[in-house]
Amino acid sequence: MRGxxxxxxxxxxxxxxxxxxxxxxxxxxxxxxxxxYTDSIHITLRNGKVVIHTKEKQELPDFSIxxxxxxxxxxxxxxxxxxxxxxxxxxxxANDKIKTHLELAKLSIPMVEMQFQTNVPLPHPPLAFPxxxxxxxxxxxxxxxxxxxxxxxxxxxxxxxxQSVLLQQLAPTPGKDVRVFVIGKEIIAAVLRSSQQDFxxxxxxxxxxxxxTLNIEERQLVxxxxxxxxxxxVGIDFLFDxxxxxxxxxxxxxxxxxxxxxxxxxxxxRLYLEFIKKRLEDAGCTQ
Ligand SMILES: Nc1ncnc2c1ncn2[C@@H]1O[C@H](COP(=O)(O)OP(=O)(O)O)[C@@H](O)[C@H]1O
Ligand SMILES: [Mg+2]
Numbered sequence: 001m002r003g004x005x006x007x008x009x010x011x012x013x014x015x016x017x018x019x020x021x022x023x024x025x026x027x028x029x030x031x032x033x034x035x036x037y038t039d040s041i042h043i044t045l046r047n048g049k050v051v052i053h054t055k056e057k058q059e060l061p062d063f064s065i066x067x068x069x070x071x072x073x074x075x076x077x078x079x080x081x082x083x084x085x086x087x088x089x090x091x092x093x094a095n096d097k098i099k100t101h102l103e104l105a106k107l108s109i110p111m112v113e114m115q116f117q118t119n120v121p122l123p124h125p126p127l128a129f130p131x132x133x134x135x136x137x138x139x140x141x142x143x144x145x146x147x148x149x150x151x152x153x154x155x156x157x158x159x160x161x162x163q164s165v166l167l168q169q170l171a172p173t174p175g176k177d178v179r180v181f182v183i184g185k186e187i188i189a190a191v192l193r194s195s196q197q198d199f200x201x202x203x204x205x206x207x208x209x210x211x212x213t214l215n216i217e218e219r220q221l222v223x224x225x226x227x228x229x230x231x232x233x234v235g236i237d238f239l240f241d242x243x244x245x246x247x248x249x250x251x252x253x254x255x256x257x258x259x260x261x262x263x264x265x266x267x268x269x270r271l272y273l274e275f276i277k278k279r280l281e282d283a284g285c286t287q
Contacts, residue, residue, distance in 0.1 A: 001280055001287060004036040004064040004082075011068065012037065018257065021269045022065070029273050034058070038068055043076045050079040062285045063276060065232075067254050069095055069139070083283060085232030085276055086253055094234065094253035097166055098136045104248050107228055109221065111248045112239065114168040125153045126167055132199075136164035141202035146170065171239035171247055174199035178212050178246070179235045180222050181260055181268065184275045187222055189266055190214050191259045209259035218246050233272045 005022050012019060012035065019035055026033035040055040052060055063083040066074050071091035074084045086094070093099055098116050105111065115126045116136075125131070125147065133156050135143040143160075147153050147167075175195040181188040192212040193201040201207045214222065222236060225248075235252035257268050 001031045001063075001277065001285060002059065002061040003031055003033045003276070004061045005033055006036050006038060006041070006064050006066045006068055006073075008068045009037045009039055015067070018269075022273070025267070025270045025273050029270075029277055031273060031277060033065075033273075034061075036064075038070070038073065041073075043073075043080070045076075050076050052077065052080045052082070062280055065272075065276070066091065069254055071095055071253075083280065085272075086234065087230060087232065090229060090231055090234065090251075091253050093229075094251040096136050096164075097134065097138075097250055098164055100251055101166070101248075104225065107224060109225060109248045110241070110246065112169040112171055114166055117165040117167065121157050121161070122167070125150060127169060130170050132166075132168040132170055133160075134166050134168070135160060136166060140204045141198075141200040144200055146199055170199070172242045173240045175201055175207075176240060177201045177249060178218075178238045178240075179252070179255075179259065180214065180238070181233075181235055181255065181257075181266075182222070182226055182231055183233050183268070183271050184231060184279075185226055186271075187214070187219065187226070188268060188271060189260060189264055190218075191263055193259060203256075203259050209262050211263040221246055232275070233268070 005019065023033060042053045044051050061082060064077050065085050071088055074091045075088040077084050078088050093103060101111060130146050130148045133145045133147050138144060145156060147156065175198060178190055178192050180190045190212040191209045193203060193207045193209050195201050195207040198205055203209060225236060233255060235255035237249040237252065238246040239249050241247050260266060260268055
């Protein structure tokens with residue numbers, strides 16, 4: 001079983017320990033996993049066929065673990081016959097917050113009230129202050145802002161002109177959210193992320209993490225999302241409403257494991273590789 005672990009070269013440096021973890025576990029599972037940088041993959045569409053070329057003229061893999069945010073790269077790999085984790089549909093969904101909310105609304109998953117701005121700027125703030133402004137494609141909380149007055153609103157309209165934006169009610173417990181780690185159909189664990197100094201609970205912005213035990217209601221809600229999709233490894237994030245119930249916030253496609261490793265000894269890489277191996281065996285790949 002041959003696989004590529006795909007990273008952007010710059011991200012690979014920061015994730016060296018995680019990459020080593022993947023390479024080590026794959027050896028013990030008899031999976032031939034190689035680290036491949038995005039800049040060494042070149043793809044053509046010729047005579048109706050997607051063809052993958054690599055600088056080192058590597059043999060093509062059976063599968064790829066795509067650890068870079070590039071849903072169209074995944075789509076091309078899939079079209080060339082490579083099974084991808086996460087798959088192209090999940091990558092396209094999770095990396096577009098508007099698409100995600102529209103799709104999860106179809107499943108009647110609770111979420112805050114919101115409006116989308118996809119084309120023409122809304123001349124007036126559409127919600128009572130303070131509300132949340134976020135771009136459809138942002139990550140790590142960097143493009144998420146609290147809007148407290150009209151001046152801030154106008155500044156954000158200038159700053160993000162021509163980008164798709166979500167305008168959301170501020171959930172009543174700012175600085176707190178729960179990330180549920182999922183592999184395939186299985187809930188692995190959940191982490192409560194909280195920040196004392198910011199309404200954004202992102203770990204990369206200084207938030208802290210603690211183990212979170214899901215109650216039955218929360219578990220059922222997550223399971224309803226999970227059952228509907230063909231996830232590989234994702235994080236599903238929730239805010240809280242005024243009664244402490246989950247409000248869906250986002251699905252993380254290239255989800256990290258730092259918070260999970262901080263609060264538990266779950267070998268998430270091993271579980272992910274076992275899931276992938278089983279999936280490939282079911283697809284007829286035996287070696
Ligand atoms: N509507 C909201 N109400 C309250 N807090 C929010 C809301 N939206 C986002 N947040 C906070 O901001 C953080 C970052 O927002 P998120 O939508 O997850 O964007 P990103 O993809 O950049 O992480 C969330 O983890 C949460 O703590
Ligand atoms: Mg987030």
